[in-house]
Amino acid sequence: MSRLDIRELVIDVPGRGDGSALNLRVEPGQVWGVLGPNGAGKTTLLHTLAGLRPARRGDVWLNDRPLATMRRRHIARALGLVFQDRQDGFPATVRETALIGRHPYLSPWQMEGGDDLRQAEAALERLDVAHLADRLVSTLSGGERQRLAIATVLTQAPALWLADEPTNHLDLHHQTAVMELLAEQAAAGRAVMMCLHDLNLAARWCDHLLLLYPDGKARWGPREKMLVPSSLERLYGQRLATAEIDGAPVFVPVR
Numbered sequence: 001m002s003r004l005d006i007r008e009l010v011i012d013v014p015g016r017g018d019g020s021a022l023n024l025r026v027e028p029g030q031v032w033g034v035l036g037p038n039g040a041g042k043t044t045l046l047h048t049l050a051g052l053r054p055a056r057r058g059d060v061w062l063n064d065r066p067l068a069t070m071r072r073r074h075i076a077r078a079l080g081l082v083f084q085d086r087q088d089g090f091p092a093t094v095r096e097t098a099l100i101g102r103h104p105y106l107s108p109w110q111m112e113g114g115d116d117l118r119q120a121e122a123a124l125e126r127l128d129v130a131h132l133a134d135r136l137v138s139t140l141s142g143g144e145r146q147r148l149a150i151a152t153v154l155t156q157a158p159a160l161w162l163a164d165e166p167t168n169h170l171d172l173h174h175q176t177a178v179m180e181l182l183a184e185q186a187a188a189g190r191a192v193m194m195c196l197h198d199l200n201l202a203a204r205w206c207d208h209l210l211l212l213y214p215d216g217k218a219r220w221g222p223r224e225k226m227l228v229p230s231s232l233e234r235l236y237g238q239r240l241a242t243a244e245i246d247g248a249p250v251f252v253p254v255r
């Protein structure tokens with residue numbers, strides 16, 4: 001189990017004022033959604049939480065240790081990041097790519113073993129890309145690449161998932177399958193924080209929300225308190241119509 005403590009954190013968005021310092025805790029079992037318009041800083045936040053870029057101010061603690069003092073290998077055993085954009089520069093197969101998820105557990109130059117391979121193949125199966133295992137990643141469609149990226153993090157088996165628009169490029173069925181997977185991870189005691197553009201996915205699958213405004217201001221809390229139509233309209237500068245389907249609110253943009 002992993003816990004992320006975000007203390008007085010100001011992310012470093014170039015040319016922008018500090019806005020609100022973030023003070024929140026992502027606990028095992030929770031699913032956090034990060035919402036905000038383009039450029040609000042969602043990716044910057046996730047990369048800061050993963051220790052990939054420095055904060056302007058404040059700290060991130062992973063399991064009672066400051067992230068900044070931890071070795072990358074130890075961070076990678078606890079925390080997995082699904083990137084929004086990927087550069088698949090090396091000519092690797094789908095199976096080889098999923099196996100990268102095991103690298104935090106191997107010593108330098110150690111080959112993956114049978115258990116690693118089984119874990120990667122189970123993840124490929126789960127993300128519905130096992131039939132592509134021998135294909136070069138460069139030949140995959142956008143949605144197939146996205147599912148492979150998630151399968152690679154599933155192979156890594158982190159206790160804390162950070163996912164940057166995990167449903168990017170996915171058709172409706174695979175969007176639901178990925179959200180079910182992330183919900184299952186949380187139900188098994190892991191923690192999830194994901195950036196989303198789809199308010200309806202956030203309303204259905206997240207239990208906590210962080211709203212990031214373009215000026216750096218932020219609000220966060222339990223879903224019920226955050227999904228207020230007037231504040232979502234302010235967040236996006238977009239009028240919304242609201243309904244309820246299947247017990248969850250549904251938001252539709254209107255002119």
Ligand SMILES: Nc1ncnc2c1ncn2[C@@H]1O[C@H](COP(=O)(O)OP(=O)(O)OP(=O)(O)O)[C@@H](O)[C@H]1O
Pocket residue numbers: 013014036037038039040041042043044045
């Ligand atoms: N290296 C950089 N140099 C200058 N500006 C940057 C840099 N990296 C990010 N930014 C700017 O910081 C802001 C936040 O970017 P970020 O990618 O975090 O936004 P986002 O909320 O994830 O957006 P989107 O919804 O479009 O993915 C943007 O205005 C972006 O142009």
